Amino acid sequence: MADDKYFDLEIITPDRIFWTGKASMLELNTSEGQVGIYKRHIPMTMILAPGIVTIHLEDGNKEAAVHAGFLEILPEKITVMAEIAEWPEEIDENRAKEAELRAARRIQTHDPKIDLSRAEVALRKSLIRQELAKRR
Amino acid sequence: MASMRDIKRRRNSIASTQQITKAMKLVSTVKLQKTKARAERSKPYFDKMYRTVASMLARSGTISHPYLNPQPSAKKAVILITSNRGLAGGYNSNVIKTVTGSGLKAEDLVLFAVGNKGKEYFQRRNYRIENEYHEAIENPIFSDAKEICDDVLRLYLSGEVGEIYLAYTYFKNTVVHEPQLLKLLPVEVPEEDIESARSNTLMNYEPREEEALEIIIPKYMTSILYGALVEAVASENGARMQAMDSATSNAEEMIGKLTLQYNRARQGSITQELTEIIAGANAV
Numbered sequence: 001m002a003d004d005k006y007f008d009l010e011i012i013t014p015d016r017i018f019w020t021g022k023a024s025m026l027e028l029n030t031s032e033g034q035v036g037i038y039k040r041h042i043p044m045t046m047i048l049a050p051g052i053v054t055i056h057l058e059d060g061n062k063e064a065a066v067h068a069g070f071l072e073i074l075p076e077k078i079t080v081m082a083e084i085a086e087w088p089e090e091i092d093e094n095r096a097k098e099a100e101l102r103a104a105r106r107i108q109t110h111d112p113k114i115d116l117s118r119a120e121v122a123l124r125k126s127l128i129r130q131e132l133a134k135r136r
Numbered sequence: 137m138a139s140m141r142d143i144k145r146r147r148n149s150i151a152s153t154q155q156i157t158k159a160m161k162l163v164s165t166v167k168l169q170k171t172k173a174r175a176e177r178s179k180p181y182f183d184k185m186y187r188t189v190a191s192m193l194a195r196s197g198t199i200s201h202p203y204l205n206p207q208p209s210a211k212k213a214v215i216l217i218t219s220n221r222g223l224a225g226g227y228n229s230n231v232i233k234t235v236t237g238s239g240l241k242a243e244d245l246v247l248f249a250v251g252n253k254g255k256e257y258f259q260r261r262n263y264r265i266e267n268e269y270h271e272a273i274e275n276p277i278f279s280d281a282k283e284i285c286d287d288v289l290r291l292y293l294s295g296e297v298g299e300i301y302l303a304y305t306y307f308k309n310t311v312v313h314e315p316q317l318l319k320l321l322p323v324e325v326p327e328e329d330i331e332s333a334r335s336n337t338l339m340n341y342e343p344r345e346e347e348a349l350e351i352i353i354p355k356y357m358t359s360i361l362y363g364a365l366v367e368a369v370a371s372e373n374g375a376r377m378q379a380m381d382s383a384t385s386n387a388e389e390m391i392g393k394l395t396l397q398y399n400r401a402r403q404g405s406i407t408q409e410l411t412e413i414i415a416g417a418n419a420v
Binding site (some may be wrong): 015016033044081084 | 148174177180181182184185188192254278338339340341342345348351354362363419
């Protein structure tokens with residue numbers, strides 16, 4: 001069967017159903033590293049790492065940025081629970097650049113009042129956004 | 137009988153109150169539609185979150201983790217979601233009643249107040265209020281929920297509180313809103329949900345189950361809290377719409393009654409005048 005390799009994919013965020021449909025492969029970053037998932041994967045739950053997800057569709061690929069969450073893999077279906085997900089066209093590149101500078105400055109000040117891990121997350125987010133924005 | 141002038145003045149005052157309640161009703165109707173759509177949009181995320189956590193717990197019976205096991209501290213943290221403004225019927229007092237009527241001891245409570253009304257009530261009664269987040273209720277965003285959650289979890293992990301509850305108003309539909317007191321931590325999932333999850337396929341975890349649990353449980357809490365915030369806002373507007381609707385119709389009724397009284401008084405005074413004139417004419 002021609003359409004045998006397609007599985008159901010759902011990307012959900014707290015504010016909306018981000019994307020739903022059939023895909024042949026899903027690439028993303030997890031806490032354990034980069035993975036690519038095909039149909040009929042063993043059931044698994046993984047933690048998302050901030051990064052770019054690539055959805056392989058019948059007619060080309062789709063890319064989006066996700067920043068935190070987890071995903072549940074079943075043989076016929078993958079559900080991605082993302083706290084934040086964005087399409088490239090939703091990203092404001094200037095704002096991301098600004099956020100990068102701000103976060104970098106915060107990390108460099110060594111001010112004990114500043115939450116370092118939070119600044120690092122902000123930095124990583126802004127870098128991912130910029131990378132995705134460049135690709136569009 | 138009250139004079140015509142008094143009745144008229146009273147009627148005018150009620151008419152202008154009615155105008156206000158009518159306007160407030162319209163405003164909250166519009167807000168309700170907006171917040172209701174939002175609550176519905178975020179529903180799939182929470183349903184999925186709940187199911188995932190239930191299935192994780194179904195097979196993690198042996199794991200010992202602070203998130204799952206009872207804690208020694210008798211103190212209980214309550215996240216209390218009320219509104220910042222009143223005139224919403226029983227909305228706020230119903231939420232407060234779920235806390236005061238729950239059997240939790242006042243001296244054990246540590247409150248995290250979202251919304252001014254709940255805070256005022258408990259402050260007057262000298263409850264311990266750990267923190268306030270009043271902006272969150274105007275237009276809840278996910279990072280609000282995260283912030284509240286981080287604060288509460290810090291207290292939980294340090295052992296200062298042993299249980300975490302959430303008091304909010306569940307938005308069932310436009311006319312039915314149910315105040316609820318929900319236990320967040322240690323996580324308790326109803327037995328039937330665990331049973332149905334157990335029959336599902338065997339799930340693997342990467343990283344290991346304990347670590348995954350460590351990351352997913354706070355996310356689960358945050359998302360429940362966010363869902364509660366969104367639903368509470370929808371409920372608040374629904375409650376206000378109903379309250380203002382009945383206020384408007386009460387005013388309508390009152391105006392009707394007063395109009396009747398006014399007309400009666402008017403007729404009475406005319407009759408009296410006539411009698412006086414006739415009596416005067418007869419005397420001449």
